[in-house]
Amino acid sequence: MKKVGRNELCPCGSGKKFKRCHLGVNEIDEDNMEDFVKTYKQLNKERRIKQCLYPEKSKCSDKIIRAHSIQNSKIIQRISENGNVYMNKAKPNNPFAVFTKWGRKEATTFTGFCDYHDKVVFQPIEDRDFELSNEQIFLHTYRCLVANMHDKQEQVKLGKSTTETFSLSSESSVGLLGLGNGLAVDxxxxxxxxxxxxxxxGDFDVVDSIVWEFDFPIQFAGSAFEAPTHDLKNRKIQSLETNDIIAHLFITIFPENDKSYCIISWLKNSKEILSELVEQIMGLSAKERKDYLNTTLVKNSDNLVFSPKLIERMSKDEEHYFGYTSQGAYLFEALLEAMDDELHIESKIPEVSDPGYDLFKQC
Structure with a gap:
């Protein structure tokens, strides 16, 4: 019998640490390891949900497509080389890599819309330059939300089939993770x-936003969401352990023409919860904005695409720090928050500190 360490990569090939994936399977028979991995990969394929998330179904076409959460022809194609980009999203056959090469046609895709609604709903951001209009900001927010909700729904399905297949308890790490994903979907x-x-x-005024403009085209793009529990001074603003409505921040960043734009948005009904945090974000300096995005995007999302020339020019140290932020920063942050809560002090948290790499580097 082979004991898998808590901090080792899970043998299922997910690319996650064992403690955050299949800790409920305490011992894995080495002779059956191949069967275990094969079964999990099959479950991973079967988790796919094909649906159209547009609210009115009367005009839905029959074909559910692999919709891009980041525009393919407008953005991903621009930063790709030979049809490829890098993502901080692992593939089962290469779970140890911090970055993985993806074809641009498969990067950032999800089966969450029919071909009719994917084209019609998002036409104002697909076919027009970004004009900072309420409609365009709304649509970027909407797509970020539904893409992440769809992903969580698939994670719930995967968690359920995994616990059933491997006879795991609902109190196992996999079971509890599934519960958390279910609450996130709600x-x-x-x-x-x-x-x-x-x-x-057509009432696009239900969303508030901050839009940052950069005077050069960045070499990456993506979207992320965050349910922030603390502001930038580490003061608690909401708890994820209650039945209260949770407030989210949605972030989309992309290059366009000779500039780049970052949209940080939230629903107006979240204003009371997020007001202090939003004010702090608005007050960040030019350098702090980049530090904030370098950290927040990587910590909260694997839906980021990078130009090969940006990644291939990273030093080993930069790649190490990126991997730490992507996979382990939450542990340090949780410890820091716990210490500050215990001592009743305020401190600057890592989102506005230099993370050791710079995605805004011009190549």
Missing amino acids: DFLREKMILDKALIN
Whole structure:
């Protein structure tokens, strides 16, 4: 019998540490390891959900497509080389890599819309330059929300099939992770109901935002969401352990023409929870903005695409720090927050510190 360490990569090939993946399987028979990995990969394939998340189904086409959460022809193609980009999202056959090469046609895709609604709903951001209009900001927010909700729904399905297949307890790490993902879906559904109504009525004023403009084209793009529990002074603003409505920040960043844009948005009904944090974000200096995005995007999302020339020019140290932020920074942050809560002090948290790499580097 082979004991898998808590901090070792999970043998299922997910690319996650064992303690955050299949810790419920305490001992794995080495002779059956191949069967275990094969079974999990099959479950991973079967988790796919094909649906159209547009609220009115009457005009849905029959074909559910692999929709891009970041525009393919407009953005991903621009930063790709020979049809490829890098992502901080592992593939089962290469779980140890911090960065993995993806074809641009498969990067950032999810089966969450029919081909009709994917084209019609997002046409104002697909076919027009970014004009900072309420409609475009709303649509970027909407797509970020539904893409992440769809991912969480698939994670719930995977968790359920994994616990059933491997006879895991609902109290195992896998079971508890599935419960957490289910609660996240519920939170997203509450926000989606508000955005669905606004989308149908053309009322795009339900979203507030900060838009940062950079005077050069960046070599990456992506989207992320965060349910922040603390502001930038480490003061608690919400708890994820209650039944209260959870407030989210949605972030989309992309190059366009000779500039780049970052949209940080939230639902207006979250204003009371997020007001202090938003004010702090608005007050960041030019360098602090980059530090904040370098950290927050990487810590919260694997839906980021990078130009090969940006990644291939990273030093080993930069890649190490990137991997730490992507996979381990939350542990340090949780410890820091716990210490500050215990001592009743305020401190600057890592989002506005130099993470040791710079995605805004011009190549």
